[in-house]
Amino acid sequence: MKRLINIMPSPGARWLLGLVPFALIAMVYLGMSNARLAENPDDRLLPAPATMAETFLTLATEENMRTGQITLWADTFASLERLLIGVAISAVIGLTMGIANGGLPLVRAKLSPLITVVSLIPPMAILPILFIAFGTGEAAKIALIAIGVTPFLIRDLQGHALHLPDEQLIKAQTLGASSWQVLTRVLLPQLTPRLLNATRLALGTAWLFLIAAEAIAAQDGLGYRIFLVRRYLSMDVILPYVAWITLLAFLLDQLLAWISRRAFPWYHAGEGDAS
Template identity: 80%
Template structure:
């Protein structure tokens, strides 16, 4: 008799087991929605899938009379532009500082306490400061994402650098490499795939900071739209937007996975063996 810990589902079984919770949640929602709509046809808390689909299609295909654009796509492109800018800046800073602090003990001793303190500051608490310093434009929103996830990336990459075998550094120095060559030829190639993994983990926080910033001060964006219609209790718009954000986050996550597996297959081979 096989033990439970040794049972591995087939590929089709994984899809079935993975989709089962979603199916159960959908059934539960439909039952609760139908019950509330039977009791009150004007109930807005749990709209039907039909009404949500209709509202979503309207936002995607009908031009806004006031602005002359398609709300869904305008909001999506605005949010993605802010998110990608913030994440790319954070990744660049995280890789640079993580590489230097992970490879240079003197720099690590000087900067690590500061990075640790910065990572403990709640980014949402300094959002008003960012709006005062940078105004309510794009810079403040992007800065919030950068401040929110950069310390995490730095610490993760620094720890990854410190976990590398000392033998690699010793052999490299024995062959006559300089400190710069050790950083760029030994540490950098091994930290780059880890950067993609850490960025995947930070995407959820990046979305959170983006939505919060757009909710407070923006004229477009997914977070702006959600908080704009909340005053009307328009759950038929809010719920599809939340699902849309989730789908975008999933696609970005899969994109990072694809880039990582194709660019650094050796890294994922080591992961599967560990």
């Protein structure tokens, strides 16, 4: 008898099995929505899919009379700009300090305790400080993302660097490599794919900080729009926006995964179905 742990679904079966939970969630929502709308046709808590689709299409195609912009795309571009800048800053700092902390004991002794302490500070707790220091413009929102994500990347890359086989470092030094060459030719190539994976894991946190910052102080953005319409119980806007954010996050995650697999196929060797 074949053991359950050895049963591997085909690619097509994996797709079908992956769609099952989404289908169940959709069925549950439809049942609850139909029940509430049957009791009260004006119920706003669980709008019908057709209502949400109509609202989403309006937001995606019609210009806002006040701003002259198409609301959905203006919000999307504003949020993505903040997110990508914040994550890019975090990635650069995280890779640089991760290599330095992981490869240079003197640097690690000085900075590792500080990074550990900073990583334990709830970024949302210092959001008022950021608004005081940077104002309510773009800088504070980007800084919140960078402060929230960077310590995680540094600690992850530092830990990965410390777990690299000592034989690699010893062999490089035996062949005459300087400290700089060890960092750039041994650590950097092996930590770069790790950075992409760590960034994928940090994207959810980055979105959280972005939405929170936009909800508190912004004039556009996906988070701003959700918190703007919540006072009107406009679930026909909120739910499609949440689904849209989820789709954007998924696409960014898959883009990073694709870049990692294309640029560093050796790093993903033997992963099997992992994505």
